[in-house]
Amino acid sequence: MICRDRQPRHLAPPLRYLLLQLIQLAALRSAMLHEKRETRHRYRLLHERNTKLQWLAYTDPLTQVANRHRIEQVLKAELAIASRNDTPLALLLFDVDHFKSINDTHGHETGDRVLHRVAQEALSQLRDSDHLGRWGGEEFVVVAPGCDLPQAHELACRLCHDLTQCHIEPIGQVTASFGVAVYQPGDTSRKLVQRADRAMYRAKRAGRACVRTQEAYE
Numbered sequence: 001m002i003c004r005d006r007q008p009r010h011l012a013p014p015l016r017y018l019l020l021q022l023i024q025l026a027a028l029r030s031a032m033l034h035e036k037r038e039t040r041h042r043y044r045l046l047h048e049r050n051t052k053l054q055w056l057a058y059t060d061p062l063t064q065v066a067n068r069h070r071i072e073q074v075l076k077a078e079l080a081i082a083s084r085n086d087t088p089l090a091l092l093l094f095d096v097d098h099f100k101s102i103n104d105t106h107g108h109e110t111g112d113r114v115l116h117r118v119a120q121e122a123l124s125q126l127r128d129s130d131h132l133g134r135w136g137g138e139e140f141v142v143v144a145p146g147c148d149l150p151q152a153h154e155l156a157c158r159l160c161h162d163l164t165q166c167h168i169e170p171i172g173q174v175t176a177s178f179g180v181a182v183y184q185p186g187d188t189s190r191k192l193v194q195r196a197d198r199a200m201y202r203a204k205r206a207g208r209a210c211v212r213t214q215e216a217y218e
Contacts, residue, residue: 057069063140065133068136078145079192087145091141093139093178096139097177099111106170117168119134121166130142175208177204199212200212
């Protein structure tokens with residue numbers, strides 16, 4: 001009330017000193033609150049930038065699914081869980097059929113559109129616990145925790161069938177060949193991928209647009 005009074009008045013030295021201290025305290029608190037808001041703003045910006053950098057580091061920019069580095073990390077982590085808990089784990093490896101001829105005939109822009117569409121179609125059919133990544137070129141991998149061989153085969157057949165219903169102009173029908181492998185005790189990620197890869201190439205030799213699983217003796 002004294003500070004807001006428009007009429008000049010004499011203040012005793014102790015009161016002037018007290019008011020000066022209050023003003024200084026208020027100014028300091030105001031500065032601290034401003035700095036706190038600025039710190040929160042800077043932290044939020046830093047968090048957003050770190051999130052974006054992490055997304056860029058882990059995501060294939062063309063297909064918007066996990067890149068090779070990230071899906072390898074996921075596979076190793078899921079293998080460790082399967083080994084520790086003795087739970088099933090499946091790996092699906094699939095390759096877009098005749099992709100080179102798509103690029104050669106229609107151009108790389110169309111080929112890129114095909115890869116993006118295939119990835120998004122596959123992603124829409126997976127569970128939240130499944131992981132889809134681009135393995136390289138026109139190859140994709142699905143890491144499916146909790147799936148045994150019959151379940152993984154069924155999943156691959158569903159994905160394979162759904163892709164045959166996918167028409168992309170000006171190409172028309174797009175198909176893929178699938179190889180399926182499941183975790184076995186002592187597996188490394190390399191061994192599991194190799195079995196899925198061999199199964200996928202058997203699907204290619206069988207006429208493409210189909211599913212093959214790992215051999216019993218592998």
